Amino acid sequence: MTGVAFRNLSKSFGQHKVLEDINLDIDSGEFVVLVGPSGCGKSTLLRMLAGLEPISNGDLLIGGTRANDLPPQKRNIAMVFQSYALFPHLTASENIGFGPKIRGESAAVVDKKIKDAAAILNLHDYLDRYPRQLSGGQRQRVAMGRAIVREPKVFLFDEPLSNLDAQLRVQMRTEIKALHQRLKSTVVYVTHDQIEAMTMADRIVVMNQGKILQVGAPLELYDRPATKFVASFIGSPSMSFVSGGLRSSASGAHFETATGEKLSLNGGRSSSFSGPVEAGIRPEHFIIDDSTNGLQLKVDVIEPTGSETHIYGSIGGEQVRAVFRDRVSVRPGDTLPVTADPKNIHLFDKATGLPV
Ligand SMILES: Nc1ncnc2c1ncn2[C@@H]1O[C@H](COP(=O)(O)OP(=O)(O)O)[C@@H](O)[C@H]1O
Ligand SMILES: [Mg+2]
Secondary structure, three states: OOOEEEEEEEEEEOOEEEEEEEEEEEOOOOEEEEEOOOOOOHHHHHHHHHOOOOOOEEEEEEOOEEOOOOOHHHOOEEEEOOOOOOOOOOOHHHHHHHHHHHOOOOHHHHHHHHHHHHHHHOOHHHOOOOHHHOOHHHHHHHHHHHHHOOOOOEEEEEOOOOOOOHHHHHHHHHHHHHHHHHHOOEEEEEEOOHHHHHHHOOEEEEEEOOEEEEEEOHHHHHHOOOOHHHHHHOOOOOOEEEEEEEEEEOOEEEEEOOOOOEEEOOOOOOOOOOOOEEEEEOHHHOEEOOOOOOEEEEEEEEEEOOOOEEEEEEEOOEEEEEEEOOOOOOOOOOEEEEEOOHHHOEEEEOOOOOEO
C-alpha cells in the first residue's frame, strides 16, 4: 500500500496561480475527499498526482519517493473521470480488459481479471453489452472496472458521480465505499458535493481559491469549522448567519443583533472581541423558545417533509433556514422566537471569517 504527500506544492498556468502552497499527507489506505467550489483547483491537484499536469513548484511524494518527474504509467495510479471515456466500439468486458491486453498479458490472465472485477462491481450480466446499451451507473462501474484491473496502489476519482441521477448517486457512493473497504487501496476522491464528502471520507480536505482551508474527519469539520467558509460549505442544509456583536452582562456573555435580539453564550466564552461578528447556527440547531429574549425568526416559507419541518425566513433581514424534527404550526408572516444551545453557536469575526 502507498501513501501520498504534497509538500509546498503550487501550480500556475502562465501568470495565473491556481494552487498555492499545498501541504497534505495522505496515509496508505486512506479515503481522502477533496471538496470545494468549482474552479478551486481540485482537478488540477488530482491531475498533478496522476502525472497528467506538470508541477510548478514543490514536491510530490508517492510511497515516500519524490515522484514529480515520474511518467504517469510508472506511478501505479488509476484515475476515474466524470466522463467515463469508455471505448464505444468495445463491449464492457473488452473495455475492462483493454489495459491488461495491450500490456501483453495472457488471454487467461486478462479473462480472470475481467471476471474478478465484474464480480466486485456486480457487472457479470452486462459484460457483453456495448456502452450505449448500459445505464449511467453501469458505465460508471465499467470505468471503475478498468481502473481496478490495473491493480493500482492509489485510486483517483474526479467527480465520478456528477452525471448520475440522485438515486443512483446514493447507491454508487455506497458501492465505492464498499469497494474501498474490500481493496483497502489509497483513494483520493474529488467532489463539489459536500454530502458525498461527508459520507465517504476518512478525512475531508476543504479547498477554496487554490488553497487548503481545513483538513479533518467529517464530523470534526462539521463541529469545529476553522473558517466561516468551511462552516457554510460543510453541512446540508447549510449554516445560517446572523450579524451582531458580543456584549457582556450580569448573566455572562451574549450575542446581540443591531435590533437588540439576544443569544446567550457559554459563561466561559470570551466577550472581549469588540468588532462585528456573525453568529452561525446550523438549521437543525435552532430551538423554538419564547421564554427568553431570543432571536425573532420571520417565517416566509414552510416545507413539511413528513419527518421534519423546514422553515425559510429571516432574522433581522438576513436569510436563515431552520429545520425542526417536530411539526410546527406557523404560517408565512408569523414570527417564531428561536434560540440555540450555546455549544451550537459558532462565532466568526465578520471581517476575517475566523472564529472568535
Ligand atoms: N489547462 C489550463 N490552462 C489554464 N487554466 C487552467 C487550466 N486548467 C485549469 N485551469 C484553471 O485552473 C483553475 C482550477 O481549475 P480546476 O482544477 O479544474 O478546478 P476544479 O476542479 O476545482 O473545478 C480554474 O481557474 C481553471 O480555469
Ligand atoms: Mg474539476
